[in-house]
Amino acid sequence: MTTAIRYFSKFGHSAAMADAIGQVTGAKPETVNVPVDTPVDTLYLGAGVMFGKINGAMADFIKTLSPDKVKRVVCFGSCAIIKSPVPQMRSLLEAQGVTVDGRSFTCRGSMGPLHAGHPDREDMDSLRAFIRTTL
Ligand SMILES: Cc1cc2nc3c(=O)[nH]c(=O)nc-3n(C[C@H](O)[C@H](O)[C@H](O)COP(=O)(O)O)c2cc1C
Secondary structure, rough: OEEEEEEOOOOOOHHHHHHHHHHHHHOOEEOOOOOOOOEEEEEEEOOOOOOOOOOHHHHHHHHOOOOOOOOEEEEEEEEOOOOOOHHHHHHHHHHHOOOOOOOOOOEOOOEEOOOOOOOOOHHHHHHHHHHHHHO
């Protein structure tokens, strides 16, 4: 099974989460600046939100995806106020006709003093446990 990891990370939270996913899957985490050139079975895709939205670079990356390139996407993310960035990613992915796993992972991501320290060690352990269920 081929696996890829892509993320957009403004404050390093999705980057750290992508590293943890890399440890579990053995795949190399890359930013959304790196296109998916060869077909993959599973793409782990992650982001945070700023001012309520995922970054435009993530939206642009999703528009390069198609079902022949990616069999399944598993979304992950973090945020401080809204429930999750995942629904935004999911709707863009579904518009591309890409299959999105019903399961996803979201944890708190700090915004100044709000949820300071998150994602923390416990969040990362939960993420790794979740990823193992998706292998
Ligand atoms: C300037 C700023 C704006 C933010 N805006 C939001 C927001 O509107 N809603 C929210 O839930 N979280 C918001 N956050 C929290 C981020 O989504 C959170 O830090 C996330 O973990 C960032 O992930 P990243 O470092 O991978 O980009 C904001 C954080 C900062 C610093």
